[in-house]
Amino acid sequence: MEAKHHPLQRLVTKLSDRSALSEDDREAVLALPYSTRAKSAGQHLARVGQVPTSCTLLLSGFAQRYRLLADGARQIVGFHVEGDFVDLHFSMLHRASQCVQLLTPARVADIPKAAMVELMRSRPAVAEAIWIESLADASIVQEWVVSIGRRSARSRLAHLFCELGLRQEQAGLGSRCRIELPLTQEQLGDALGLTTVHINRTVKLLENERLIERSRRSVIIPDWEKLAEVGGFSSAYLHFAASEPTLSQVNCP
Amino acid sequence: MEAKHHPLQRLVTKLSDRSALSEDDREAVLALPYSTRAKSAGQHLARVGQVPTSCTLLLSGFAQRYRLLADGARQIVGFHVEGDFVDLHFSMLHRASQCVQLLTPARVADIPKAAMVELMRSRPAVAEAIWIESLADASIVQEWVVSIGRRSARSRLAHLFCELGLRQEQAGLGSRCRIELPLTQEQLGDALGLTTVHINRTVKLLENERLIERSRRSVIIPDWEKLAEVGGFSSAYLHFAASEPTLSQVNCP
DNA sequence: CGACACTTTGATACAAATCAACGAGGGTGG
DNA sequence: CCACCCTCGTTGATTTGTATCAAAGTGTCG
Known part of the structure; x- marks a missing residue:
């Protein structure tokens, strides 16, 4: 199985980590259409107000999600490491309410939103795994509230x-x-x-x-x-x- | 259609608000097994460390989700209103990492976790709707980070x-x-x-x-x-x- | 080697915490 | 029905953690 170096392999691994996926499920994820790109530090993967048409997966590198306030203050609301979807929420909610910016050079994969939706509709176990991943992300943000607040x-x-x-x-x-x-x-x-x-x-x-x-x-x-x-x-x-x-x-x- | 007063009707309405659900989907949600209970202000719907076996839907009333720190400080990380699932995340992540407490008297419906999972596996559109709902919740928490931080x-x-x-x-x-x-x-x-x-x-x-x-x-x-x-x-x-x-x-x- | 972005340090100003009471409403029991 | 209590709200005095402003170091990359 030399799928080991498939760009989406890390995503599969991450999902399998917390959820049970069948071999078919894993293959379906790997069969997702995508295009990869190299990006340099400082580039934005998403901007406030954008309407996303594809989902961006971080293959390598480190990114921040943040919001800018009227007075110029910035608040970072999360960090992303390789294997993270960076804007899946924005895709599903139809509009980005934050910016995502690379902190290091990185490789990213763009997956058409329609393909993601189709995958999740046809493979409930994959949908569930991705959902659980996003719930875990949300839990991290909640802990940030605790930290910053108290x-x-x-x-x-x-x-x-x-x-x-x-x-x-x-x-x-x-x-x-x-x-x-x-x-x-x-x-x-x-x-x-x-x-x-x-x-x-x-x-x-x-x-x-x-x-x-x-x-x-x-x-x-x-x-x-x-x-x-x-x-x-x-x-x-x-x-x-x-x-x-x-x-x-x-x-x- | 006098399903109008079905206890789960508000959930259906909320989901339909943001997502397209077919008539079948809606009926599948309403067909969920559940038991309702009245609870008084101050009661807990979830506690840190618990392993949930059912999902709690708030039918009426107002609740807070919070964490306690070692020194006794409390940080509230979210409020829930009627129609919200109060512990769906904990169910899917197998363990509650926060407490949920009622702030007013309330009615709640308990839905067996297995039935929820089964519904979401068999009805992708419902799964997607619930997922989107949880993404919107997460977005609110992120804005709280911005508020508290800056x-x-x-x-x-x-x-x-x-x-x-x-x-x-x-x-x-x-x-x-x-x-x-x-x-x-x-x-x-x-x-x-x-x-x-x-x-x-x-x-x-x-x-x-x-x-x-x-x-x-x-x-x-x-x-x-x-x-x-x-x-x-x-x-x-x-x-x-x-x-x-x-x-x-x-x-x- | 210079430029620029980042780190470090000091002096000062504030926003919010802390400590300490007191007041006011609302429910309870006598 | 009144007196009591208990929680919640209000206020003042003081302290403290963090912000702000300013400037000098340090490192790194072209």
Whole structure:
């Protein structure tokens, strides 16, 4: 089975992770028509007000979803990693209410909206799997509300690092304790509802407390559990499949 | 067709509002097995950690979805009105990561999870309609992130009042300019990431500015557009069907 | 090597939290 | 029917976390 390198393979893997798909279902997903493109950092995959005609799947790279306010303030409402549909909601709701922008160079696949809808109508199990994926995404956003609404800057940062670490690990991109972070401090601020200056001070605080270490664009978490405690982090809201190792089972160098 | 008073009728109406359902689809929804119960204010419909076996549909009343933090802080992540599924996500994700609590006395219908899944597997159009509904819910949560992350207390309150007004109007419960608000100031604070004291001062500020009026448990919006401007409110994120009247078409007494 | 984007630091200003009471309505029991 | 209590709303004084403004460092890429 050398479908291993099929561009949509990662999507299939991600869906199978949480839902049971038959061989036929998997093949139906892989049979989806698509066209791939390379894009550079900073490019937009969606803009407010657009009416989408195709669904964009992130094959590699890292993207942010955000809204701009009248006074120029920006709030990031989510990050996307490879395997994520970036604008499926907008497709189904007929209009984008946010912007999606790449933070790194990336490869994307465009799938005609009609083909997606057709696939989901003819394959209930696939529809269900995609639905469940979108519910898990929604759960993450809800946890962001909790963070931004009720946690201190220090906890918010700790929580976000924990989340990104786990999500990266779950996506098979390495250990939860070493996060490849293609974000500027300004973007961290826009994600957490804080200013750049305050992010800077808080990052340094965490560093002084030995809760994180930094080297270039990565963040290292020397003691996962301690950081999780500072962030009030519990992975339940990520709704990983049950196979996920307990926190205590993992402890990185 | 005296199905008019079928308890699930409101659900059918809500789904048909945004999606096209055939007569068969509608009847399949109405044929769902269910049992209704009356519940009193304060009762929980779901609790963190529970494994749901049935889906709860709110037939009447008002509920909040919230999370508790270690230090006792509470963050409300959403409100539910009649016609909403209150825990469909938890059912599909196998475990509740939040609590759902009634704010008013209410009637609810319990539908066995297996029957829901079966319905959605056999009727793709219904599955799609329910999915779209959950996407619209997610969009609301994302706007909450924007509010809590980047808006001032005054704007947050204005924005929430606008949202609740429109949602209530959309649900056929009256004009957007008169909101039946079964919330204490503490609950408003927990929803907006502010303290009770600060909510109190901000409410009075809006009142002094003649942006809202209060009488018992309702809030009256004398000039919708002015309040919408203060809140930076634009209804796009609610993703109502296109038939929605433009803001300027409506202006209440 | 220069340009530019990002990080870091300091000084100051505010918005919102906290702490502490008091007031007012609404339901309950005597 | 009144007195009581309990929750909710209101207000003031004070503190604190975070924003704002300003400027100097640092790194990286052409």
